[in-house]
Amino acid sequence: MFLHPKMDPLLFLFVLLVALFPISESQLDGEPELIARGFNSSDLQDAVNDMRAKSYYGFAILLQMVNGSAQQNRPLTFFMPADSQLSESPISVQHLEEFMTSHAIPMPLSFNDLLHFPTGSLVPTGVDNKMIRINNRGRTSFYVSNAHIVTPNICNGTSFRCHGIDAVIQFGNVTAT
Numbered sequence: 001m002f003l004h005p006k007m008d009p010l011l012f013l014f015v016l017l018v019a020l021f022p023i024s025e026s027q028l029d030g031e032p033e034l035i036a037r038g039f040n041s042s043d044l045q046d047a048v049n050d051m052r053a054k055s056y057y058g059f060a061i062l063l064q065m066v067n068g069s070a071q072q073n074r075p076l077t078f079f080m081p082a083d084s085q086l087s088e089s090p091i092s093v094q095h096l097e098e099f100m101t102s103h104a105i106p107m108p109l110s111f112n113d114l115l116h117f118p119t120g121s122l123v124p125t126g127v128d129n130k131m132i133r134i135n136n137r138g139r140t141s142f143y144v145s146n147a148h149i150v151t152p153n154i155c156n157g158t159s160f161r162c163h164g165i166d167a168v169i170q171f172g173n174v175t176a177t
Contacts, residue, residue, distance in 0.1 A: 111149065
């Protein structure tokens with residue numbers, strides 16, 4: 001790529017950055033984005049079907065509700081509380097997308113991928129300033145913050161990975177500063 005001799009280098013840099021890192025309207029509004037650019041809608045449907053096959057009906061329903069309002073798409077790893085934990089959690093409609101993105105990592109990771117994170121690692125969720133703390137004691141004792149992964153690798157598609165957890169993730173003091 002060559003600069004035109006009369007083109008301002010700062011203008012060129014600005015145009016290049018805008019082209020490489022597009023900003024969506026929801027990012028400007030400070031709202032979380034759930035689902036991704038370039039994603040195949042059949043990948044989402046496959047993930048929902050996988051969730052249902054392992055009895056994560058509540059999370060599947062919430063994901064479908066949020067998908068209708070999502071403006072962007074991106075590959076994700078979901079940490080899914082069981083239906084009994086979801087039913088005890090006060091999730092308002094206004095904060096549904098934030099709840100879902102706080103239970104997601106913006107990258108599809110299998111359980112084997114997660115096992116590479118050492119204990120104490122802080123992993124960003126889809127919500128700004130909300131981090132998941134990893135407690136890795138091996139395959140049978142792997143925690144994301146307060147939640148134990150009890151059913152790994154429920155969804156194994158290219159865009160979405162899902163793992164069942166035994167609690168709604170609590171964020172308390174686990175935030176980025």
